[in-house]
Amino acid sequence: MIKRICHNHRQLLLLSISYLAQSAFAACNYEVVVIGAGISGIAAAKSLKDSGCNVTVLEGRDRKGGRLWTSTVGTTKIDMGASWIHGIGKGADGLKKWNNKFNPIYQIARDNNIATVSTWEDEDNAEEAFFWWQGGKTSYDISSFTENFEQFFKDRQGSASQTTTLEQLFANYPMTDNQVNRNMKSFAFGYLFGSDYAADPDQISAKYVDTESYFKGAEHIFPDGYVQIPEVLSTGTNIVYERKVVGIDYSGNKVSISTQSGATYECDKVIVTVPLGVLKNNIITFTPALPSGKQSSINSLGAGLMDKLALEFSSVFWDANMDWLDYISDGDSKWVVTLNINKYLQKPILLMFNIGKDALSFASMTDQQVLDSAMATLRIMYPNAPDYVNYKRSNWGQDEFAYQSYTYIKAGATDEDPGNIASNIDKKVYFAGEHTQFDFLGTVHGAYLSGLDAARAISQAWKFKAFASGMISFLMLLTLLF
Numbered sequence: 015m016i017k018r019i020c021h022n023h024r025q026l027l028l029l030s031i032s033y034l035a036q037s038a039f040a041a042c043n044y045e046v047v048v049i050g051a052g053i054s055g056i057a058a059a060k061s062l063k064d065s066g067c068n069v070t071v072l073e074g075r076d077r078k079g080g081r082l083w084t085s086t087v088g089t090t091k092i093d094m095g096a097s098w099i100h101g102i103g104k105g106a107d108g109l110k111k112w113n114n115k116f117n118p119i120y121q122i123a124r125d126n127n128i129a130t131v132s133t134w135e136d137e138d139n140a141e142e143a144f145f146w147w148q149g150g151k152t153s154y155d156i157s158s159f160t161e162n163f164e165q166f167f168k169d170r171q172g173s174a175s176q177t178t179t180l181e182q183l184f185a186n187y188p189m190t191d192n193q194v195n196r197n198m199k200s201f202a203f204g205y206l207f208g209s210d211y212a213a214d215p216d217q218i219s220a221k222y223v224d225t226e227s228y229f230k231g232a233e234h235i236f237p238d239g240y241v242q243i244p245e246v247l248s249t250g251t252n253i254v255y256e257r258k259v260v261g262i263d264y265s266g267n268k269v270s271i272s273t274q275s276g277a278t279y280e281c282d283k284v285i286v287t288v289p290l291g292v293l294k295n296n297i298i299t300f301t302p303a304l305p306s307g308k309q310s311s312i313n314s315l316g317a318g319l320m321d322k323l324a325l326e327f328s329s330v331f332w333d334a335n336m337d338w339l340d341y342i343s344d345g346d347s348k349w350v351v352t353l354n355i356n357k358y359l360q361k362p363i364l365l366m367f368n369i370g371k372d373a374l375s376f377a378s379m380t381d382q383q384v385l386d387s388a389m390a391t392l393r394i395m396y397p398n399a400p401d402y403v404n405y406k407r408s409n410w411g412q413d414e415f416a417y418q419s420y421t422y423i424k425a426g427a428t429d430e431d432p433g434n435i436a437s438n439i440d441k442k443v444y445f446a447g448e449h450t451q452f453d454f455l456g457t458v459h460g461a462y463l464s465g466l467d468a469a470r471a472i473s474q475a476w477k478f479k480a481f482a483s484g485m486i487s488f489l490m491l492l493t494l495l496f
C-alpha cells in the first residue's frame with residue numbers, strides 16, 4: 015500500500031516537472047502584428063516567426079524595404095534611400111557587445127552571397143574635387159578651412175548645452191565677412207555635418223554631434239541594390255501590402271488595428287516601426303493617446319531630410335577617378351555633394367544630394383525644375399556637360415510613409431529620446447525603427463537591431479508567461495501530492 019502511494023506520488027511529481035519544462039520551452043503562440051516592412055519590421059517579424067509566434071506584417075506601400083528603396087535609372091539599379099553599409103568591420107571600441115562582431119548587415123550580405131563593393135576604406139580617404147560658384151574647380155585651400163572648422167568645433171563642443179545648435183556654437187567663428195568666407199562656412203556645415211544628420215546647423219544639437227557609436231572598416235554599397243537584404247530576411251514572412259494603418263486601439267486585452275482600406279486586425283502584441291516622420295504627423299491615432307513622455311520625445315527629435323537625384327549620361331564627362339564632386343554654392347548649400355557612381359558600377363551616372371532646407375526647397379518643385387537646377391549647377395562645374403539621358407528623383411519629405419530621410423538629435427532633444435520611444439506600452443504596443451535607439455541612430459544596422467530588440471522583448475514576455483502558467487500548474491499538482 016505504502017509502495018503504491020509512493021509510486022503514484024513519483025508519477026505525479028514527474029508529471030508536474032515535465033509540465034513545467036514543456037511550458038518553459040513551448041513555442042510562442044502570440045498573435046503579433048508588425049506595422050511596416052522596412053528593415054526593422056522585417057527583422058522583428060523574422061525573429062518572432064523563428065520563435066513560433068504567428069506574425070503578420072502590415073505595409074502601407076506596395077513594396078518591402080521602406081527607406082531601402084532600390085529603383086532604376088535607365089537600366090541600372092540605383093538606391094534612392096540608403097546606399098551604404100556604414101562600416102563593414104567590428105564595433106567601435108567601447109561597444110562591448112559588438113567588439114568582436116561584424117556589422118550585422120554585412121554579415122547578412124556575406125551569409126547570403128549578396129555582392130557589395132567598397133567605396134572607400136575610410137570616408138576621409140575618399141577622392142574629392144571641389145568646385146565653386148565662380149565656375150570650375152577652386153584653388154581655395156578647402157582642406158585647411160574644413161580642418162580649422164572641425165577643430166573649432168572640437169574645442170567648443172564641451173561647452174554646448176542641450177539646446178545649443180551647431181550654428182550657435184560657430185557664432186564666434188573667426189573670419190572676415192566676405193563672400194568667399196560666407197560661402198565656405200555654409201559649405202563646411204553641409205559638407206562636414208549635413209549629410210551625417212540630414213539637417214541644417216540651426217537645427218542640429220551641437221552637444222550630440224559625433225557621440226553615436228559606429229562600426230569600423232570600409233563603407234560598402236550594393237551593385238544590385240540594398241533591397242536584397244530585406245528580401246532575403248523576409249522569405250516566408252506574411253506581408254500584407256497596401257495596408258496603411260490609421261488607428262491602434264490598445265485599451266482592451268487585445269490590440270485592435272484599423273487600416274485606411276477598412277480592414278481591421280486583432281492581435282496580442284503590435285510592433286510599430288513606422289518612421290519618426292509618420293509618428294510626428296499623427297498618421298496613426300493611438301487609443302488611449304501615447305504616454306506624454308513618449309509623445310514629447312517624438313516631438314523633440316529631428317526628422318532629417320536628404321534627397322537624391324540620379325542622372326544618367328551617355329558617357330562620362332567628369333573627373334572619373336573622383337569619388338565625390340563637391341560644390342561650394344553662393345548663399346546656400348544646394349547640390350553640396352555628388353557621388354560618382356561610375357567609379358563603382360562603371361556606369362555614366364552621377365548621384366546628386368540635397369540636405370535639410372535645401373532638400374525642402376526642392377520638395378514642392380516639379381521634376382523639370384529640379385533637373386534644371388541640377389544641370390545648371392553641373393554646368394557651372396563642367397561648362398560642357400551634355401544633357402542627361404535618364405533621371406530618378408527621391409522626395410522623402412513628401413512621402414506619406416516616411417515624411418523624412420533619417421533621424422537626428424535636434425537641439426533641445428537628448429540621447430535618451432530614442433529609447434523613450436522604444437519603451438513598450440503595457441507590454442502590448444512595442445516600437446522599433448532607426449529612431450528608437452541612439453547608438454546607431456539614422457542607420458540601416460540601427461534599424462535592424464532595434465527590430466531584433468523589440469522581438470526579443472516579446473519573446474521574453476512569452477517565456478515569462480509560459481513559465482508562470484507552468485509554475486502555477488506545477489504548484490497545483492504538488493498540492494495534490496501533499
Ligand SMILES: Cc1cc2nc3c(=O)[nH]c(=O)nc-3n(C[C@H](O)[C@H](O)[C@H](O)COP(=O)(O)OP(=O)(O)OC[C@H]3O[C@@H](n4cnc5c(N)ncnc54)[C@H](O)[C@@H]3O)c2cc1C
Nearest residue numbers: 050052054074080081096097098259415447448457458461
Ligand atoms: C536618402 C536616404 C539615404 C540614406 N542613406 C543611408 C546609408 O547610406 N546608410 C545607412 O545605414 N542608412 C541610410 N539611410 C537611413 C536608412 O535608410 C534608415 O535608417 C532605415 O532604412 C530605416 O529603417 P526602418 O525600418 O526604421 O524604417 P523604414 O525603412 O522607413 O520602414 C518603415 C516601414 O513602415 C511603412 N509605413 C509607414 N507608415 C505606415 C503606415 N501608416 N501603415 C503601414 N505601413 C507604414 C513604410 O512604408 C516602411 O516600409 C538613408 C535614408 C535615406 C532616406
